[in-house]
Structures are given as C-alpha cells and as structure tokens.
Amino acid sequence: MLAAILALAGLALAFGLLLGYASIRFKVEGDPVVDQIDAILPQTQCGQCGYPGCRPYAQAIAAGEADINQCPPGGEQTIQQLADLLGREPKPLNPEHGEEEETPEVAIIDENICIGCTLCVQACPVDAIVGAAKQMHTVIEAECTGCELCIEPCPVDCIYMVPVPDTPQTWRWPFPELYSEDARRGLAQVEREEADEATEATHDR
C-alpha cells in the first residue's frame, strides 16, 4: 500500500518536473495563430475589414472579435484558407466591407495636378508614395498594394486607380472549358427536362 502511494507520488513528481521544465524550455513567444492568420491575409493594409491593417485584423480574428469574411482584397480564397486554418465553415464575403476586385490595381498620381501637400504620403500604409512638402509626389508602383487609402485625403483629386496590365510573364492560362458551347447547350437542355420531370412528379403526387 505504502509502496504504491510512494510510486504514484514519485511518478507525479517526475512528470510534474518534466512538464514544468518543458513549459519553460519550449515557451512560445507571441501568438502563433495570429502569425498564421497574418500570413494568409493579403497585406493590402487597406482597413476595409474595420481594423487599421492586416495584423490588427489577424489579432481580432484570433481573439474571436472579428469574423473571417471581412477581407475584400483577399476574397473567397482567403476566406477558404482562413476557414481551413481555424476549422470553421467558409462563408461568403460580407458585403458591408466591400466587394472582391477582379483585377489588381495600383494608384497613380497625376503629377500635373499634385500640389505637394504630403497628405497621401502620410496615408499610405506601406510607404509607397515618395514626396516632400510642396514637391511633386509619386507612387512606387511595385510597392503599391492598391489599398486606395491615399485617394480620399487628396485635396485636389489627383490620384487614380489603374489596373495592373497583364504581361507575358504574369499571364495565366485560362481555365479550360469542360464542355464546348454546343455541349453546354445540350447539357442545359437535359437539365431543364430533368427539372420539368421533377416538377411533374411533385404535381402528380
């Protein structure tokens, strides 16, 4: 009896020490979930989700304060990836936060109109606009995330969004159409007939 108690107490002590050591030795700095979520987000830093950047949004998702469908630039793909990561059901993009854009865009400044007020420079979340007070400003296109945050503060409306043109290097092969036009029409016909039959069947019942 005593031997059993001693043995169990010994085991408990040993495991306790082991766990205590492991918790110090393998301590995780920061919140890995936030990093993982942040890695999925498109880093547009546009704030359309209602948070001042992608990382704050990631923190809000991790804390359960924000839903996963608030990122219009990421769109369906990001929602799907977040759902996979967090083990949640994917849901459609919340239209309150905006719509997914078809083609990526970058901002350009009409340099003839720019008065050099530096408001856009301050608004840019990724420092992609260069310029100084009363000097012409310009956008570093390669660094622009297309967040549109510079458009609103501009007092002379000289910033526009332009789509990034496709080049042979960035061009993507289109998804092959599974059925040709004729076959699709035929398939649609079959589906219609089947639907008609189904309605007839319910009527009969």
Next chain:
Amino acid sequence: MTARLWRFPGGLELPGHKTESCERESGTATLPAEVVLPLQQHIGAPAEAEVEPGQYVRTGERIARARDFVSAPVHASVSGTVQAVEDRPIAHPSGLSAPCVVIASDGTDSWTELTPTPDYTAEAASDLRNRIREAGIVGLGGAGFPSAVKLNPGGRPVETLILNGAECEPYITCDDRLMQEEPARILRGMLIMRHALQAQRCIIGVEDNKPAAIAALTAARDELAGTDPAAAAVEITTVPTRYPAGGEKQLIYTLTGKEVPSDGLPIQVGVVCHNVGTATAVERAISEGRPLVDRLVTVTGSAVAEPRVWRVRLGTPVGDLLEERVRDWGEIGEIIVGGPMMGFRLFHHEAPVAKTSNCLLVPAAEELTPAPDPMPCIRCGACQEVCPARLLPQQLYWHARDKDFDKVQDYNLFDCIECGCCAYVCPSHLPLVQYYRFAKTEIWAAEREKKKSDIARARYEFRNERLEREKAEKAARQAEKKKQVNKGDDQKKAAIEAARKRAQQKKEEQGVQPKNTDESELTEEQQRKVAEAEARRGEGTGEETDTGDTAGKGE
C-alpha cells in the same frame, strides 16, 4: 559498338510528317524590311534596351544587355535605324505584347566588327562562357534557357555532355537539316562546350528516323578525328523514335540510365544537355565571334506550298516569312508556333520569329477538324500509361479541375513536361495539358502574390515601427520642454514667496495694526462698530490659523 540504351516509361509512336520539309535543302530567307526584337526571348530576366529610336545599328551589334545572371543580351539582326523601343505583339500563347526593339533594315546587312577566338583550347572556361553569354545564345531547342548558365557547372563534375539531336516532335526538321548540312560545325561546337565543362564523355543522341543525319555526323566525326583527337571520342548514338525521346530528362535517361531528380537539374546527376542548334551557335560565337542573329525555322504544314527549313533572321515578322510560302492566305486554318504536340496558336501575324521559334506549322483550314467535345473522365488510365514522367495525369486533372493547387503539387505537377501524350490518347478528349498549364500559372501567380504581400507586410511593419519611434521622440521632446517651463515656474514661485516673507518681516518690525480710517473723525456709534469688527477680525484670524493647521495636517 552499340551502346546500351535505357527505355523511358510511356511515350508514343506518332506519325512523323517530317519528310515533307526535310527532303529539300535549307534555304536562306530574304532579309526582312523590318525586324521586331523582343527583349525577352529566353528564360530569366528580360534584357535591357541600350539603343534609342533614330540610332543606326549594324548587324550583330548589341542592342540590349543581360540584366541578371539568368538572362541573355539581344543583338541587331539587320543593319538599319532603330525605329522604336515599344510594346509589340510577340509569339506567346497569351497573344500579349511585350517590349521590343524595332529596327528598319537599310538592306545592306553591314556587320559590326567581330572578334573571333581562333584557338578555344587556350581560353579559360569562364572566358568562353562569357563570350557565349555575350553572344546572346540560349537553348535553341525551344525552351530558351541561357546557354552560358548551363555551361557553368559551378564546381560540380560533369561526367557526360549530351547533344540533343532527337527532334522527336512531328513536323519539325530544323535540327535534322542542320545535322545533315553542318555536322562538322556541330561537332566543333560540342568540343568547345566540352572544353568549357571539362566533360569526360560526349554523346550525340539522334532518333533512328534520321539516318542521313546520323551518317553525316559519323562521317564528319571521322574526318575531324584526323586533326583533333578529342573528336574521335564523340559517341553518336541512335535512339529509338518514340515521342518524347527528345525531352531533356527522357534523352538523358535513354542514353545514360540516369534519372534527373524531381525539381532537379541534369547537372545533379553529372550530365549537361544542349541542343545541336545551340552547339552551332556556340561554334559561331567562338570561332567567328558572331552573336546569335538568326536561326533555322521549319516552315511546314498543308497550307505551305513548299515545306522547307529556312535560315531566318531573328525578329522577322511571321507574316512576312509566310507570305510567299503559303498557297493562299484565305485557306490557312491557323499558325502554330512549335510542333503539333507542344506548340501554341499564334494570334498576331506580325509577331516576330524569336530565338525559341523552331517551327511554324500552318495547316489548311479544311485539315483542321474542330476538337471533339470533351466527355467526362472514365478513369481508364490510358494517360498514365503514356506519361513519360511517370505521373498520374488523371489525378492531376481532377485536382487541377478542383483548383486544389496543394494536391496537384503533391502529385508532382511541376515534373510535367507538357508533352501532350496524355491528351493525345485520352478517349474522352479532355484538354489535359491545358489544365496542367492553368494550374502551373495559377501557382506561380500565387507565389508572386505571396512574395508581394511579404514585402508589403515588411513595409507596413517598418512604417508602424517608424511611427512609434517618431511618437516616442516627440513625447521625449515635449517632456523636455515641460521640464524647462516648470523650472521657470519654480523660480517665479520662489520670488513671490521671498517677497511675501519680506513684507511680513517688515510688518512685524513696524508693529503696525491695519486700520481703515482715522478714529477721531468717527462718531461713537461708528467707533463701536469698528471695535466690533476688529474683535471679529481677531477671532477670524484665530479661525484662519486653525483651518490652516487642519489643512496642514490633512496634507
């Protein structure tokens, strides 16, 4: 002596359609009136234009420099005036435009001065590589990988140098003609490559449907062996005709039995493989100092009056080249750049011939039957049997169709060489290769986006850090200022205190009681009231002292 050969998996025996264009000797196409030279005709970074519109250039002059290690310069292919440096349609499956240098020919074809290297054996390997690189030579088999990069083993030993003369794709015959017409040049080019690589063994692999080419190469080797003992060791090996025997990995396996690892390069198994056309370009670059300004192009197909191989200046518009050679513009179905298996449809007739354009296939419209409608996959597995890369095409198809890009990579999508065997045998006529190309370009696009978002994240974090720092600096500045102001306050307070003390002292010294009026002028009544008020004040002072004490205690 027959060398041992290995049989690569899968593959197809296809109708060759090669005799049409191969029975005539190659011709030299007329000098074009205008050339359009794309800045990117190779794999890697695009070249950077070095000429301005209006500038006169001679043939062979460099007009764009290589911008990176994996890049290639571009040279003027005619002499004349630079018309523009602008976006023009290029021969690309997208049909998009890309930056090009446009040169109007002056018709004289006057060459720039060339510096030949008479004795390559006296040169260091790195010098030879630099010359090959400066000559703008890229793989002429169709992929367009900069040759100088492939000739740089980076310290790894090269056991075997293979020249690829298999030319397995139907209709294409430019390598066949080249081997028949310039076998000695190919061999000399190979020896230069061998010198640069210090390769131990040299093999030229040729498909057995090209007996004339094999005979010509053998004769040239025996002749050359008399003067150059190194040439005697070159093996000319016949490989069975089976598409895609000319695929780099397939040919290496057939000739050496070595498998290039997935995602790997041939150099990892000690092999370097070049096209025979590339060897002649290398020979010209070294022994004549001549950069790559032309190439052999097979012009064939049922709409072509006289199918033939032509030596064409790079940048010649495809339409110009075909103009005199097709029977009737009205009856052509489409123009395919490359062969029937791996080629792509050309959207713009004005797109130029590039370093990678080995064939222009022009079938007549009547010959083209519309592709049969794709049917659902029946999981027959025929595709898997013919896949030369030992992949599972139908699994790739399912996952590519589902846009499940992790899964397609699990099934080694990037080992697919897009040879088209699977689609050729598919009984459901599924456009399988198109699915793989779709998936590949989608994955690349996602990678680019990932890279871009990583940069954006770094910039965003840096900006936040900077803003924090600026805020902290501002706060520090303000605190400093406040301290300065407070210091001033203290001095003032001290001065006031001192003044008060002085006044008090004076008061005590004089022993003056505060009085409002002269008492003698007042009535009795008034004097009584003053006395009362004085008494009250005395009490008040007492109270005041009391409250002052309590306040003092309270503190």
